[in-house]
Amino acid sequence: MKYKCLLLIFVIASCFICVNIYKKFFSYYTPAKERPQYKTSQHYDDTIRIAYIGDSWAQGHNNHNCLIEQKIEEVMRCPVRVSSYGIGSLTSKEIYHALFEVEGLRHFMEKGYNYCVISAGINDSSKKLSKSYYKKSINCLIRFMLYNHIRPIIIEIPDYDILDVYDKECKYDKIIRNLSMIINAMPTDCKQEYRNTLDDLIKEKGYQEKVSIIRYKSWNKNYHSDLNSLYLEDHLHLNEKGYTVLDSVIAKEIIDCFSNP
Secondary structure: OHHHHHHHHHHHHHHHHHHHHHHHHHHHHHHOOOOOOOOOOOOOOOEEEEEEEEEEHHHHHHHHHHHHHHHHHHHOOOOEEEEEEEOOOOOOOHHHHHHOOHHHHHHHHHOOEEEEEEEOOOHHOOOOOHHHHHHHHHHHHHHHHHHHOOOOEEEEEOOOOOHHHHHHHOOHHHHHHHHHHHHHHHOOOOOHHHHHHHHHHHHHOOOOOOOOOOOOOHHOOOHHHHHHHOOOOOOOOEHHHHHHHHHHHHHHHHHHHOOOO
């Protein structure tokens, strides 16, 4: 009887562990699902308000807001406000969820903006998540912005050193990455797959006139030299010059959008 009880406890515990592992992996690979939208503030003055949200690139942008402001003000001759809010390591789905679940980000967005630069997908590509995961999650972000009359400006997956990032992963993370590549049929360097997926989304949903894309080749033109001149030593995050080059392109895009609505 004693052994039967121990066996029963072992079976129940094993089932509990297996269910939790399944839930964790199911959640890990499931893209964002659209949530009921909330309204952000609408402004009717001449100030151009720009948000920069997303992952660690948005987080690191806090110290670089002024450049975009200056470049747009020089041309448009009107007040410009740029505000950044990023959370490191978030995937595209997690960024979308954070719009609703992270009080600071929700309060940030509720202030209302004309444009929103979105840095999302670098961690998707690093973690080898599926193209469907990225596509559906980015679509949720776009729909939230359009619902609030905010023009999304999507930063295309940059030419960071994805192979070096993979090589530096710990053994456990490498196992997860390899499993993801098998499940999602993704190569180690899957940056272009994500770029193509974003293009497919824009065409399928008819977003061509509603969404801007900052193409990586418009600022990240030479892979080897740019890794040394625009990126930090980790070849994943931008240095000061990198933000300067990227922000110049973002400012030009906003000027073009404002001049040709």
